Amino acid sequence: MKHALVTGASSGIGRKISEALVQDGFEVWGIGRTFQKQAETSLFHPLVCDLRDTDRLLQLSDSIRQAHPLDVVVCCAGVAYYGLHEEVAPARIQEILRVNLESPMILTQHLLRDMKKTQGTIIYISSVTAHLSGAHAAAYAASKAGLSSFAGSIFDEARKWGVRVITIEPDMTETGLYRNADFTTGEEETSRLLPEDVADAVLFALHQPTRSVIRTLTIRPQIQRIRRKARE
Numbered sequence: 447m448k449h450a451l452v453t454g455a456s457s458g459i460g461r462k463i464s465e466a467l468v469q470d471g472f473e474v475w476g477i478g479r480t481f482q483k484q485a486e487t488s489l490f491h492p493l494v495c496d497l498r499d500t501d502r503l504l505q506l507s508d509s510i511r512q513a514h515p516l517d518v519v520v521c522c523a524g525v526a527y528y529g530l531h532e533e534v535a536p537a538r539i540q541e542i543l544r545v546n547l548e549s550p551m552i553l554t555q556h557l558l559r560d561m562k563k564t565q566g567t568i569i570y571i572s573s574v575t576a577h578l579s580g581a582h583a584a585a586y587a588a589s590k591a592g593l594s595s596f597a598g599s600i601f602d603e604a605r606k607w608g609v610r611v612i613t614i615e616p617d618m619t620e621t622g623l624y625r626n627a628d629f630t631t632g633e634e635e636t637s638r639l640l641p642e643d644v645a646d647a648v649l650f651a652l653h654q655p656t657r658s659v660i661r662t663l664t665i666r667p668q669i670q671r672i673r674r675k676a677r678e
């Protein structure tokens with residue numbers, strides 16, 4: 447049995463990735479703050495943790511890795527706030543950076559020695575915004591640019607030990623990520639990805655032969671469309 451740890455496993459893309467990994471024969475430990483009732487199964491173990499609580503994060507990951515060497519770690523948790531940068535409160539800027547960038551860095555630091563032993567795979571769910579200017583999402587785009595950059599550096603550091611590092615950069619995907627925005631995905635089916643599309647990409651990248659690493663995978667919907675939410 448292979449073992450995986452997934453952050454952001456309680457909803458959206460991370461939840462679909464966790465389900466896909468279970469289907470693929472993994473036992474999965476998933477981190478989030480709020481899980482649906484009965485999320486736990488014999489192969490999926492929900493762990494409640496705010497990723498900004500570093501002590502708890504490290505304690506949880508220690509308890510997993512000591513019992514089960516991890517083959518795959520997926521850093522998927524993320525948060526976004528939108529608007530003109532001068533209107534985004536400092537606490538929200540800190541939350542974006544701590545969840546999207548600091549927690550993957552800390553988790554990687556904590557688990558990298560183990561991943562070298564298992565010749566495991568680390569997958570970072572970044573975003574197309576890593577390479578675009580992020581008007582109205584400047585802090586979010588910066589967090590994703592940082593994450594994609596970090597992933598590339600970790601690959602260069604760890605590749606000779608057989609650690610695979612994969613960055614997935616999705617475009618607009620139908621999840622709750624836009625709950626804080628005044629816009630959302632387009633109405634046309636071809637204007638948005640589904641979380642399962644990203645999960646399929648994760649499995650595709652994981653199933654490459656060990657000599658071959660899909661370092662960065664960008665997924666975009668066929669057409670570009672966003673729509674303004676109706677005012678409440």
Ligand SMILES: NC(=O)c1ccc[n+]([C@@H]2O[C@H](COP(=O)([O-])OP(=O)(O)OC[C@H]3O[C@@H](n4cnc5c(N)ncnc54)[C@H](OP(=O)(O)O)[C@@H]3O)[C@@H](O)[C@H]2O)c1
Pocket residue numbers: 453454455456457458459460477478479480481495496497498522523524525545571572573574615616617618619620621622623641
């Ligand atoms: N949706 C898109 O268009 C899109 C595009 C590109 C990249 N992405 C990236 O995909 C990843 C997943 O996002 P999503 O679209 O699936 O949105 P989502 O449904 O809102 O999922 C976000 C996940 O992150 C977790 N999370 C957020 N803050 C946390 C915290 N402080 N502590 C622990 N967990 C926390 C949430 O768990 P709780 O709610 O339980 O706290 C949830 O499981 C993010 O990194 C996002 O940036 C999304």
